Amino acid sequence: MTGLDRRTLLAGAGAATVAVPLAAMGAAAPARAEVREASVRTGADVLAADGWKGLAGRKVGVFTNPTGVLQNGRSIVDEMHDSGNVDVVAVFGPEHGFRGSAQAGESEGDTEDPRTGIMVYDAYGATATSLAAMYRTSGVEVVVFDIQDVGARFYTYIWSMYTAMLAAAREGLAFTVLDRPNPIGGTARGPMMTPEYTSGVGAEEIIQAHGMTVGELARLFNADYLPRDGGTVQDLTVVEMEGWRRDMLWADTGLLWVMPSPNVPTPDTALLYIGTCLFEGTNLSEGRGTTRPFELIGAPYVDYRWAEWLTGRNLPGVLFREAYFNPLISKNAGVVNGGVQVHITDPEALDAIRVAVEMLVGLKQLYPEFRWRQDSWDTARPFWIDKLTGSPRLRTQIDAGASAATVVAAWRRETADFTARRRRHLIYR
Missing domain, CATH: 3.40.50.12170 (Uncharacterised protein PF07075, DUF1343)
Known part of the structure; x- marks a missing residue:
């Protein structure tokens, strides 16, 4: 927006003296929009x-x-x-x-x-x-x-x-x-x-x-x-x-969806983000720099085989479509990435963390170019995936050839314990 910065635009919201009433131009003033019921x-x-x-x-x-x-x-x-x-x-x-x-x-x-x-x-x-x-x-x-x-x-x-x-x-x-x-x-x-x-x-x-x-x-x-x-x-x-x-x-609330951050544009993004954010810990693009972040996942070395492999897993709540994209920013920007777009078909059936684990297991099996992201600023804990998942366990299990079912089973007790521990702090039943 040439010549206008954010400060000018926000300040201009109060500049009523420059506004020309619609009635003065012979047009009826629009009715104020009603706030929808939620x-x-x-x-x-x-x-x-x-x-x-x-x-x-x-x-x-x-x-x-x-x-x-x-x-x-x-x-x-x-x-x-x-x-x-x-x-x-x-x-x-x-x-x-x-x-x-x-x-x-x-x-x-x-x-x-x-x-x-x-x-x-x-x-x-x-x-x-x-x-x-x-x-x-x-x-x-x-x-x-x-x-x-x-x-x-x-x-x-x-x-x-x-x-x-x-x-x-x-x-x-x-x-x-x-x-x-x-x-x-x-x-x-x-x-x-x-x-x-x-x-x-x-x-x-x-x-x-x-x-x-x-x-x-x-x-x-x-x-x-x-x-x-x-x-x-x-x-x-x-x-x-x-x-x-x-x-x-979210769809049940009737509330306005305001992007919590630039890369969570829709409620569907939020549903997938809890799982596909794990791709931040890999050498794949998690879709930043596209219009469908955390739904488009890929890398230059990925081809049609990943989509076919994932489709064969018959995971509830999602459909995997073979996709190609060129991110404008972030990882793999400026090059064509092969991969998938994850489409939600049934939000109630979706387990996005399980979906992401299946995706990672498939990548490890199919592509020798797959790598975990390493951060030079933390030599003691270099793998970002470990910070995202809370420990090295997921990474080491997948590297050792574990199935997605084995990876997911490893945290069932933790989930049950946390579910019990949080109960006294819950407000809504």
């Missing part, structure tokens, strides 16, 4: 309907991004600011930033928000110590967290929340979570993180698909993990949703 009301909508009373009289810092919206599509920060009922003194932006203009592994930096004039702090990668310093500088008394999660342990927003809670605990601040649905449902699946492999994509021991909302995770973190790191939030509030059940997928 079967679920988010915590943000519940609190907004009450005039934000739970935040009155305190200096508020909001940890959010573009997914922190009401059902009318407006940012909660803009709504709080315009209401005059909330004293928002700071906004904290996670990965991709508050307004969502940054790519994976990037943020927007510290800046004054041009729409509201509120100071926005870059919280991506912040430690509890540095985040606590931001709280002190801004004078925050209560931290509000409102970000749409996708249900995966390695999606960084839940760990941003963990750090934000730890900083709040150390500063003696209140912490409020505006709860949102888990878009892939409430079922727990996958391997457990082990202490030796914790990182920014899995800071504590939870399983790969935790099946919890961010509000439920906040309760788990506060009870089981924050005390080990030297803090507990004494004033933790979860503003609960209305109408959400654990058996719901």
Whole structure:
């Protein structure tokens, strides 16, 4: 957009003096779009309907991004600011930033928000110590967290929340979570993180698909993990949703889908991401730089045999179509990649982690060029797949020729144990 940057566009939203009324041009003014009815009301909508009373009289810092919206599509920060009922003194932006203009592994930096004039702090990668310093500088008394999660342990927003809670605990601040649905449902699946492999994509021991909302995770973190790191939030509030059940997928909620990050454009992407994100740990493209990230998977050395092999597995809920694509960015950019597009045929039957394991097993059998990604910056734990899955087990089993059934069976006890342990923290039944 030549001559216009993001700051200009956002600031221009308030420039009513340059607008020409449609009536002056002889056209009827359009009726205001009605907000569609949803079967679920988010915590943000519940609190907004009450005039934000739970935040009155305190200096508020909001940890959010573009997914922190009401059902009318407006940012909660803009709504709080315009209401005059909330004293928002700071906004904290996670990965991709508050307004969502940054790519994976990037943020927007510290800046004054041009729409509201509120100071926005870059919280991506912040430690509890540095985040606590931001709280002190801004004078925050209560931290509000409102970000749409996708249900995966390695999606960084839940760990941003963990750090934000730890900083709040150390500063003696209140912490409020505006709860949102888990878009892939409430079922727990996958391997457990082990202490030796914790990182920014899995800071504590939870399983790969935790099946919890961010509000439920906040309760788990506060009870089981924050005390080990030297803090507990004494004033933790979860503003609960209305109408959400654990058996719901996103399509059941009636809510707007706002991209949680640039590479999760649709609810179907979220359903597959919990499994196909494992391809970040390989030399295949996971579809970044295409219009179907985490659905298109491939590499220059992959041919038709992979799609045929996967089709022969008869996996429930998915169809594998032979596909060729040329990513614009990220791995294998600028070259033609052969591979598959994973189509969801039955969301209820889909087990995306099992699907990804079958895909990896097939690659290992078919292509000697297949490699696990190694990171030179972590010589002690060089394989990214180990950080994503929580241990070297999946990698070493597949390298040894194990079947997908054997790999999946290895974490059944872990899944059962976590399902039992999380029960006392669940809000929705």
